Amino acid sequence: MGNKITTLLFDLDGTLINTNDLIIASFTATLNHYYPDKYTREDILPFIGPPLSDTFYSIDQERVEEMIARYREHNIQNHDAMVTEYEGVYETIRALCEEGYKLGIVTTKKRDVVLKGLHLSKLDDFFEVIVSLDDVVRAKPDPEPVLKALHLLNSSPSEAMMIGDNHHDVLAGKNAGTQTAGVAWTVKGREYLEEFKPDYILEHMGDLLRILGDPGK
The missing domain is CATH 3.40.50.1000 (HAD superfamily/HAD-like)
Structure with a gap:
């Protein structure tokens, strides 16, 4: 070839x-803060892959940086335990x-x-x-x-x-x-x-x- x-x-x-469980947990924690119980695991799977800014922009254009910061805080805190x-x-x-x-x-x-x-x-x-x-x-x-x-x-x-x-x-x-x-x-x-x-x-x-x-x- x-x-x-x-x-x-x-x-x-x-x-x-x-890192799948970590990523899903970080998205879940972030999204539940703003939209309690609205997003399921199946809803979150498409968010794996693209840049965080693209994902959060598609959800709430006004809070992109705030949501990224919350996501990253959760992700880093739980990284070594979940990867x-x-x-x-x-x-x-x-x-x-x-x-x-x-x-x-x-x-x-x-x-x-x-x-x-x-x-x-x-x-x-x-x-x-x-x-x-x-x-x-x-x-x-x-x-x-x-x-x-x-x-x-x-x-x-x-x-x-x-x-x-x-x-x-x-x-x-x-x-x-x-x-x-x-x-x-x-x-x-x-x-x-x-x-x-x-x-x-x-x-x-x-x-x-x-x-x-x-x-x-």
Whole structure:
């Protein structure tokens, strides 16, 4: 499937670390403050992925900054207690690093919380580049963050793959011209991601090692 892949860009939340329960709890606590019992878990799932500013703007244009501050306070306070690892992620990322792949993070989170998550999961030594919400004008699915990461890694889209749990990740990769992989463990369900036609669906992060070893598959 085209050029040899040398560069792998990963979303963070829901892809490398399991922050789903934390994110849902932070949205629930924030929204219940303003709109008690109005939003269910199913209502909140679509909010996972886009920048917080977009989500809260769609709910209440007047209180965007106030709601973000409340969300972030809850998120940071509960971060280490609620974030968990996905099976095989650490081992796979370590193996990719040892094999010489260029690794980067492309996320719609702010950098301070990204670093907190990478440190907690002991993944912080493996990634050469982090492109967070602080670093771009336009977030995923715009190609800007992917292209910025590739520039910093001195890589071209044709030798890169973007991996994530959200359609924003798949579309950002496609818009930038990279290959794409969706993760079957997305909280929104495998079928949701398949609609956006990533080049690959990973059942386990270790599938990457097989795909990269046999790119024709």
